[in-house]
Amino acid sequence: MYSVVVVRLFYWQVVKSSELKQMGINQSGEAIDIPAKRGDIISSDNYPFATTRVSYLLYANPKFIKNNSLKYANEISPLLNLDKEKVADLLSKDLYWVKLADNLDQNQKSAIEKLNVPGLGFQENDLRFYPEASMAAHLIGFLGRDKNGSGKGYFGLEGYYNDQLSGRAGKQYLIHDALGNPVLNDLREEKKIDGRSLVLNIDRTVQFIAEKKLKEGIEKYEAEGGSAIIMDPQSGRILAMASFPRFNPQKYYEFDYDTYRNPVIANLYEPGSTFKVLVMSAAIDLRVLKPDTKCNICSGPVTIGDYTVKTWNGKYYPDSTMAEVIQHSDNTGMVYVGKKLGLDNLTTYIKSFGIGQETQIDLEGEESSRIRDKKDWYPIDLATASFGQGISVNPMQLLTAVSSIANGGNLIKPFVVSQIITEDGKKIDIKPQITRRVISEITAKIVTQMMVNAVENGEAKWTKLDNYKVAGKTGTAQIPIQGHYDPKETIASFVGFFPADNPKVSMLVLVHKPKTSIYGAETAAPIFFSIARDLVNYYSIPPTN
Template sequence: LFEMEKRLFLVFCLFLILFLSITLRLFYWQVASFESLKLIALQQTNISSVIKAGRGSIFSADNSPLVINQPAYLVFAEPKNIKDKQSTIGKLAEILSLDAASVSAKFTTDKLSWIPIAEKVEAETAEKLNTAKLAGIGLAQDDKRFYPEASMAAHLLGFVGKNQNGEDQGYFGLEGYYDDQLKGRNGYLKEDRDISGNPIIAGERTFVEAEKGRDLILSLDRTVQYIIEDKLKKGLEKYGAIGGSVIVMDPYKGSILGMASMPGYDPSKRLEFDLSLYKNPAISSSFEPGSTFKVLVMAAAVNENKVEADTEFDEKGPVEIGKYQIKTWNQEYHGRIKVPEIIQYSSNVGMVFIGEKLGSENLLKYIRDLGFGQLTDIDLQDEGTPNLRPIDKWYAIDFATTSFGQGIAATPLQMIRAVAAIANGGELVKPSVVSKIRDNNGKIISLDHKIERRIYNTESASLVKEMMVQAVEKGETKFLKPIGIRVAGKTGTAQIPIAGHYDTEKTIASFVGFLPADKPKFIMLVTLREPTSSPWGSETAAPLFFTIARDLIAYFKIQ
């Protein structure tokens, strides 16, 4: 009997242990691991699909498309459904015009259920894939950017590439700056599916519609842009320059009417171009403005009542600044001349006199107030600015050379904005490219134009404006000006600093001007880098300026 009781007790213990084990296991599954197991279950049955948002388009001022979306496709593979891998790879390579080895390299593992093969595939190629009926190969909508005007305004527009997460992202220009506005908001579909991947009728289903990105409407005028790109290209060839920029701007609003830089690139074929060409030189490259800077210093001296129109200066010869000697650009001296003639003759020694009258503190103040050494905050990605030297690094020779535009650097955009303060009567404007944003409902949001601050009083700006008119009518460019229209302008020629000294043979030639002078329709800056036909702005940049100006006069019907 004792033996039987012992056996029953052992059986009881075994059943107890088994019961406790099952209980603990159930507790582990249903309580301790509930959240993690729930997550696994959801991952297996609750399938989420991203619905890509369409990117917003970009339009010129007349609502003509500059960048729109074109139907394109993502080609993907599902390895478990591919019957003959090598045959499939060969056919993919042939249809997609890819190297077979590069396609094969994508199939490095069998663990992935989904593999992207090619992106932004055009509809014609996608149709060939559909016709081929390759098992395990699929297509998904993946729109690509299309440029109806080809490479026009490429630096201004930028392009769409992939970020580190493999998502579309805008880079450079408007695509980069307004990426958040343009990219929209992706939607998604979440639904419960069974083990075979079929939707469960009684399961949960959540659908959030994708929200298309907003459209940008620019101040850019297509005709103006075409004119400046065409003339700039011909100008580079004619004057043998390695590069150049043209900016056309409304001097009152700061709206960019046209902006071109060469050499450039085609955004639809950007991978065929050097990466250095993606940056927009008009907003990121720096140059010493040379004589175009003289009008800004002159306006400051007039504004501070340091000189007047009838103030005289004796231009009798070179000026000594310490161990340095400053001469006129052509080494001609005119004796006693009045202030307006300093601009007309583009006298370096005369500008040293004006700079001394203005004073070093005032000179630095106006340089900062005009925005040099600071970003203009134009709505384009990747704007740059050269820095001003520290205050304690300014010496007498620096103040002297700055008065005639050497020893100080600026971007073309900074320069045209500063001179626009003379054109518009004394105010510093904030430059901009986008004038309106249009949402999905067609609602238009107009962007306000911003006046940063007043730099010159109206009388001072008018006086210097007249000096610039006389510089055109009596200076080196008198034979270039259009008949019957008053043009205010100034040439510039600056040697290029290399390794601590100036290269005597390489220059940046420029011309800045606005017209009609009394109430300008536009202001324009032309810069040419290293022209070989002549180093002088009066013989390269100025003729190009007036060639463009004649077309713009006809287009805007200026009389």
Template sequence: MTTNVLMRKRITQLFLIMGAFLLFLIGRLAWIQFVNGDKLSTEALENRMDDIKVPAKRGTIYDRNGKELVISISSDTVYAIPPEIKKPAETAKKLAEILGLKYEDIYKKITKRSNFVYIQRKVDPEISKKIKKLELPGIDIVEESQRSYPNGNLASHVLGFVGIDNYGLNGIEVTMEKELAGVPGRILIEKDSLGREIPQALHQYKPPQPGNSLVLTIDETIQYFVERELDNIVETYNPKSATIIVMEPKTGGILAMGNRPDFNPNKYGEYPQTSWRNPAIWLNYEPGSTFKVITAAAALEEGVVKPESRFYDPGYAVVSGERIKCWRYPRAHGSQSFEEVAQNSCNPGFIQVGLDLGRERFYKYIKAFGFGQKTGIPLVGEAKGIVIPEKQVKNINLATISIGQSISVTPIQLITAISAVANDGVLMKPQLVKEIRDSQGHLVRKIEPEPVRQVISRSTARQLAGILEKVVSQGTGKNAYMEEYPAAGKTGTAQKAGKGGYSSGKYIASFAGFAPVENPQVAILVVIDEPQGGTYYGGQIAAPVFKNVARDVLRYLNVRPRVSKTELEEKEKRKEVIVPDLINMPLTEAQDILRKAGLASNLEGSGQWVLNQQPKGGAKVLEKTPVILYVGPEAKSVPEGTEVTVPDLTGLTMREAGKLLGALGLKMNPEGSGVAASQKIEPGTKVKAGTTVKVIFLPPAPEPFP
């Protein structure tokens, strides 16, 4: 009895244990099936499926007129599915013969423990046809797209390039990657756990969706103008680098942007990586006298100066114990209006303006014009420039910044600021992309021009444009002068900074301007870094480039010239003559000299004595050009003791200086020979007749262009 009860208990315990275990199995099965079922199913699918991405066809890049700058062409890629290959040795041999590759390399690839390998990408269509005819098991061909740049090096820094996988690596190709790339396709291949072929296996190809296309602000024709001039610069001056940017002031649209050195995006790997960088957006350089446009804009807007304000240049300025020379030193500009200060690019005049502005007001405009910050142009690698923190600025810094030293800018910053002056004081964000369109050509999004801020008033901008026009027509920018299209601009020659100061013999020559003055259509910046051959002044080598580009661009844009074609042809037939120096001559004698030189004369004032002239002596003009003579009554003998005003003798010969002083009753104590470089009694000083004025004469030197 006892034994039976014990047996029943043991049997019951066994059933309970088995029941509990069975319940556990049911619970575990339910957990796997209903809770983790989807996850495990996905993992199982992933474990037996290979998913290979196929890059999509990238969108086309057009210029503003719809001309193709970048296209995608179809190319074939040969790939292998190793588990499906029946005879690897024979297959490798046949592929090696057709593709021109090593047998060992192909055999190694197709015998790998893998479900997918590339044999060769982007092969010639004729080669892919031969491979298809062989119908090799495990070998297949898929269509990919290959980027092509039909114009070679044209606008290479703007366009950029893509890598082997069709991902953007440089230029607009990388910044607009999301729009251009499209949606990749897929190759799906089913396998077993050992990577072997499965009967009736799944092998699918999902085609990619092409990317959107871009319409740029770049104009292919204008870009060609720029590239032509860059090639001429390289051939003539062999610089370290050169940059030209053409911008539309009203919109901020970049019509052209070119650099040397450059590269061919189709073969970018054959060029040094340093040539891939875009100097137009990353080069930090001291702008020199081109920055005087910013100084003048701030001073005019703040009412610190007027065009007629008077300045005196002794050839240098002393600030905080430091002597800063004018580019013309030891010759001085003497007494001049602010308008003439700009025409002559006079350093002491601009230094005085900068100091009068003061740190707070000057920096307000430096920041407002966009210096010390990125412009936001859609290209990689843009630099901010280098601006001394406002709190650390001293008077000596203000003085040097006002003439374009102690501050570094980028070319894109400077052309954007110059365009703001041309655009009635409104600063625009640089624009490269106008429209985004889908693969069928339908408009996806239009990108409107983006105003940033009103930097200076319209009246100040127009006033400054008038001053800059005279810089081109009468001042240091004469080599940029165009008879048919009046231009405004400023030259720049900056010595490059090095260790412990400025580097001897290393300069950056530049010219920045816009045209036509009355209705600016283009703003152009030319920057030439370290030109060789001994000529490095911006007015000599950069200004003519500006003229060549501006003239061709304005004609191409059908901008109406100020003078007719017939008038231009007549003027082109006229010879170029040198204007004689007529100051302090009797009027009849001066007019006779002009007639013999083939020049006309216009009179301002009354009298028989030439007090001043325009253009100045030494200027080159076309024959029959009128020379304005400012005349007045000839000075008579002045009784000794009478108060008279000391004149400005700068630039006069010893004979001319003596004649002028004698007419005023003053005596001269000359020292040296040549032309008057300085005088001990400053112009404008009231003295008594009979006073002796010591005048320093120096040999005349060729006048450089700042």
């Protein structure tokens, strides 16, 4: 009998102990989340593009306020910018807790506290704060809510690095007695892990310059929008990325979903004449052409099957050299280059330049087209691809490809974040990555010189930067609409880098559907050089001429 009791006690106190303990906790215990602080997003000059500040939720216990709801509503509502009738209605409800207002700052809290209204209380929350408002909005993204109501980053850096920025919430385990009072028995706690912070390559001053000049240009040329990307072509560091129209991440909900997409990485377009430098690089690298090779089909329009290829301005230059083909942005000259190159080589080099593949930049939302299989190409496709039509890129792909000409022939991976700071202060540097060599150094130098010649003597020479050697190319790409091209609407662009001999900056400016002029030389190029003028001052780049 005695042994039976002992065995039974052993069973309940040892074998079943864990299960019974858990049942007890489930009955009278609870776990409270300890929210983790979201990491900051900081510019290279140590200013936070995104940080966290304290905000307050104001609540009231209407049972305390009773018959004085109108009186207190009159006092509180001006401080909350709410209708006093609405506040009075909330204070009259037959509830123990009502929310009056959210996202109040410290000053508003102090002002309300001074009123000494009974029954009011504050709940402290963390609020994502974007001190620069709309600056670099597409790059940063925004913090929204997921389906469970928890904070989640969308688009840009907030989306791409959401897991690292979020950290992990902690838990505090409490046990209550029968009356609900906490019992200091179980002090288990899972420590929270605050989010990691990101230090960017983005320079706030350069970003400001890019946005200011781009906005001025869009207004001047009456365009629908535009983008500007500035990069260090040697390392792939993104120094600035601007697009209009833009949104305010603090009030993202007031803007259309389409505004959130970053046009620099998400919008595909036919690059037009800016693409010519890549095709020319391929031909020079394969030695099928030299800079002084003469085009023997450039004396007039070129017929390919049922199609006729003409120059953009109706002017033809018989026996143009390859340098002159780039200078004049001659479509017939590029058809000649494309024929010399052949489809196999063209597609091989296009892919090597990264066209048709994502750049894998550390931003959420990148899109890319795919290069068609060779069997789907017709002779006219080879011709049009040679001057940048019939092929789609996103602006980041194009700038990365042109930057390989600037840095001596290497395709580098663009990246925005230069350093990650962990929750315990450890710094993890993000290093530049070379994806592959695309063209030889000699080819890069030759094509650079062609691009310098295009700036000095081409259609954009009227706006160029004096005393500096800038390598660049204009682009005026027609927009395909339902199987044909609209002659009145274009995407005007200018891509380039400077100083040409030792490039510090590569840049692409795009202007979407300008109205005052459809041409890149008259819209995107002036914006490019306006930004460049400020950058040579900012970076103290000495003149090269």
